[in-house]
Amino acid sequence: MSIHPTAIVSDRAALALDVEVGPYSVIDGHVEIGSGTIVESHARIGGRHGRVRIGANNLIQTGAVLGGPPQDTSYIDADTELVIGDDNRIGEYVSISVGTEKGGGITRIGNDNLIMAFVHLGHDCRIGDHVVITNATQLAGHVTVEDHALLSGLAGVTQYVRLGSLCFLTAGAFANKDIPPYTIAEGHWATPRALNRVGLRRAGVDRDERRNLDRALRILLDRSLTVEEVVARIGRECAPSPRVEHFIDFLKTSERGVARA
Template sequence: MIHPTAIIDPGASIADDCEIGAYSIIGADVSIGSGTTIGPHVVIRGVTRIGANNRIFQFASVGDDPQDLKYDGEVTELQIGDSNTIREFTTINRGTVGGGGITRIGNHNLFMAYIHVAHDCIIGDRIVMANGASLAGHVTVGDHAILAGFACVHQFCEVGEHAFVGLNSVANRDVAPFTMAVGNYASGKGINKNGLRRRDFSEPTIRALHRAYMLLLRNHGERDKAIAALSAEAAEFPEVARLIAFIEKSERGVVR
């Protein structure tokens, strides 16, 4: 299952049923879980923990040093969960000491070609990043979010659960959960209704989220009054409560 031209450090921990392609390089502090397939010409370095049933395609660079001038060789880590697909020329960097020391990726994510995930990013589950999308350092992406082709997210920003960032868009503020952000620089385009319907959200939930979006992100009145006006929806629909909580804790401000 390991091609004879692959270079595997004796210190690496690799499950017996892993497949590693030609000319790939696996470093000493790497562990790879059962059922994972590594294509040809892949480089995996650093303290990198990869779970089960992942598929990493050719020419990906996984777990290399963070692209941060403050990085001075400290031991930091990359953690990747299970059943992720990482396509060609994707780069995923380890964390930095100043950012907590870990870049973390969840489960069942799809990273298409030429994706960049920088140091200290926290990625949830079932996220899609289309070709050329990039995350700067310290970015958090919630479950089921989608970043379209060449979308970029500024450092220290957060993309909420079930959010959509459009083609060529630059998010320099947080993207609220369940919403769409489109344009350069990205501006709000309402609730991600099509995405929510594909994931079987009920129509009453979608209507409640739409009302919350209009009051919180389209109404230029006082936010406290908008939140008070949504008290009934927040009590009935947990998604509305999560949207309000996201906006309240945002430090960079939210895309409107």
Template sequence: MANYKIHPSSVISADVEIADDVEIGPYCLIQGKVKIGKGTFVEGHVTLGSRHGILEIGENNHFSPGAVIGGAPQDISYKGEPTSLIIGNNNTFREFSTVNLATSKHDKKTEIGNNGYFMAYTHIGHDCKVGNNVIIANDSHLGGHCIIDDGVTIGGVSAFNQFVRVGRGAFVAGSAVVNKDILPFCRAQGNYAMARATNKIGLSRKGFSREEVSNVHKAIRIMILGSHTVEEGIARVEQECVMSENIIYFINFMKTTKRGLAIDRSPKGWQDDE
């Protein structure tokens, strides 16, 4: 016997699979091939799934009123292909947040990791890859194909161009407009957003040692300050910084950027000269 609660006013299609301890509130529409993991709470007036796509939701997620999750991608090339949206565990989607299915252009998956917090009116576009422990504040929007690595925090009313990547542990200040890749572990802000400083407080809160914060800070200063090329900056980081896991990731991020790096080389762009 199923051990879940569904309000009688909600409409659930025959293809939906619901695990134990799921609660679905009033006036929800859940349609298509949808799987909902145990412990998930779907409040009233939530829409999950679509006629065409596949929506897989992990455990202990929370969807607030007005959220629309797993709708068709906002891409005129999409013709109802059976693409997917895959959501991990312990995520919160606040009021009127939206997340779209993928298109058929790449791996056909929009993916969200674990322990995310997506505030009211946030939008995650088609084919995005969002990591673990990501926070996106109110009314911030990701265009299609964005990659947001683990531990990123994004301030409110920010906009991200399609195909942008934000590196692990970065903090993007509110009202930013992002059109290039944001360096890992930095603080970025502006229109267009540029790396301005090291996210020292955020890294300390994530458990980085004082020595490793200093190591990362040195690498970011090398890349932001000075008149050298990106390639010359990478060579300096390789020579002058301790090759920890974080620095290796930092270097690989820069070497594999496709949209270019959001770096302001002018001294006035740097906000932390410690």
């Protein structure tokens, strides 16, 4: 274990033997950090509020604040958590809060994510795997981001919104409704503008399936149809596939409402 002499590590923290902690970092309270994780200088992890569990092979960069109290006036010293998986890069001055009791008690970050500088992830957020969140993007509490989504810089997302798998939220966009999977969304407020063809192609999705998903999106963007009618029509007119089924399920389970152009 390599802990810089100027770092402060609580005796309640449990660090794997090969964890590195850089200058002037503070690890306080009930914190677990897995093998191979590097904490650079001036980071703050944990505190008097809740617990933090961090997996293996993460890079936590200068100034990150992980596991602070939720920005929620109803939170009072609850034993809630921030759980971070493996192989994530968490950039400079990122802030991520622990969860709240009313939100299920856990803020959860998956695996293989790139979270760039000055990002804020609010309490009870759920971030999947292979997600990219670009500089200065801000997520309010209870936001869900599915696998392989990409959020561009200076984007904002309001409470309880879901961002679907392989969606692309463009720079400066603000989302207050669910952004469907596989779409490019922009604007204030953000709505889907096109299929994320580049992202799908990079993910290995073939041309026929991209056309199939494009058909599903065009049906969704027909504002003469209700969401229920959209779901029924996609079921009739699009070839069955796991991605189409996920698209349909996303629409059917939306609670905030689905963004539509």
